[in-house]
Amino acid sequence: MIQPQKRQPKYVQIYHWFQEQLQAEKLKTGDQIPTETALARQFNVTRMTVRKALHRLVVEGIITRTRGKGSFVAAETNKNFIFSLNTITGFFNDIRRSGSQPAFKVNRVEIIQADAKIADPLQLSGDLRVIYILRTFFADEEPALIQGTYLPYEPFKRVMEMDLSKGMYPIYRENFNLRLHHADQTFTAVMSNSFETRTFGFDSPQPCIFLEWVLYDDINRPIEVCYCTYRSDKYKFNVVSSLPVQLSMAP
Amino acid sequence: MIQPQKRQPKYVQIYHWFQEQLQAEKLKTGDQIPTETALARQFNVTRMTVRKALHRLVVEGIITRTRGKGSFVAAETNKNFIFSLNTITGFFNDIRRSGSQPAFKVNRVEIIQADAKIADPLQLSGDLRVIYILRTFFADEEPALIQGTYLPYEPFKRVMEMDLSKGMYPIYRENFNLRLHHADQTFTAVMSNSFETRTFGFDSPQPCIFLEWVLYDDINRPIEVCYCTYRSDKYKFNVVSSLPVQLSMAP
DNA sequence: ATACTAAATTTGTATATACATTTACCAGAT
């Protein structure tokens, strides 16, 4: 089965063998895979070599392993959510529209000094204090999104004493009489950091969508800066874009 | 330095030690880090333990290692490109606007049978043949984007004989008299597959933006389905979104 | 039956060793 004369290392061959088994559905979600010692015997290699192959599968989120229990094919994505970016309706509405139960909890509220990445978009000068609110959002009690919100301290200091359980947008609108208008959003893909990995319940860092936005009111004043990390295994984003009349070239 | 009585494994401690060194800028981009044997001596552990720590840094794209040469702090992102998704101006225009030189090459053109993921958005029924065009796009001769385009075979079969070097949009417009109107785009974060990892020149799979779109003409007929993988270390995306008048809740 | 204990199982960490493969470097011959 595992051929030493091939140019590929043994552990890569074992890794590929598992991918084939999964492709052929001989291994399905939740299945326990043979133990390290059994695999070592099966492929006639040492346990350490098997472990290298399995480790690669763990890193890619294909299997999960638990000391004392064994290794299992990871639960696959059962439900997918799609967020529309054309009009921001808010996490709660997006999740409700999918028929699931949204929730969030506040992890932290504190006053910090803004660095350039926060101060520039908020157009701060002089007073660099900002209110930092770290929240985790859930869909059906499963963490979906970790969000850090930054607000200029002076105009928003009343927020510190407020009940945040209804979310920030009603506070902006009702307590501060702001008319929210648009958001400038930039996103990219990142690996989850250790806090995110833990919060999302991943076994190892996984690719996530990192979305930063600046929220503006109707007279183009920046209200908040948000850094969001969405788990990408269950959440997708949608944008409907128009095309200009004339396009010069590819794609 | 490395304390066995701590609850953290030694290799994790070594991994964190490197992160601190990088944070404190005692290690900078391009620096060679000490050899495995030197580190093993320094931390009083075996070479294999050092390797476990270094492997973790490789997986996260923090260092690169070359057999016979050594280990080096990975080159950091020097230039960032931002693609706007509000109006699609095309890869070429986006890159040119950033002051760089765009290019692409055609990796493959072939006729294949569409599966549901292709046939559904193209609204195919009966004839499931599609033209599959695999292209790699470059910015300043560096691969930026791998794109697979799917076209219904019958109406577009003339494409097979055409010169694709000017891109697809001029062909749609001039050779097929189509008026391109809008695109429905969905994206998420994925790890690069082996082809993408190789093409992008990564040492290990890295997080990428996976963007699928369906391009429509002015009478809402689907023209093409595209699957794109963008390297996320240098490319970001921007969307400016509006907010509806009334928002019920968070974020 | 229930509760506790002990053993077996399984994965995690760490060491030690050997050899392979790639690269860099230097000495010596041309």
Added chain:
DNA sequence: ATCTGGTAAATGTATATACAAATTTAGTAT
């Protein structure tokens, strides 16, 4: 100077072994 070949150095692969830690299983005493 230039090319060649050998050697050293560095990382890659693989084996073998030991013990740790977590979980399950089985058994035993109450």
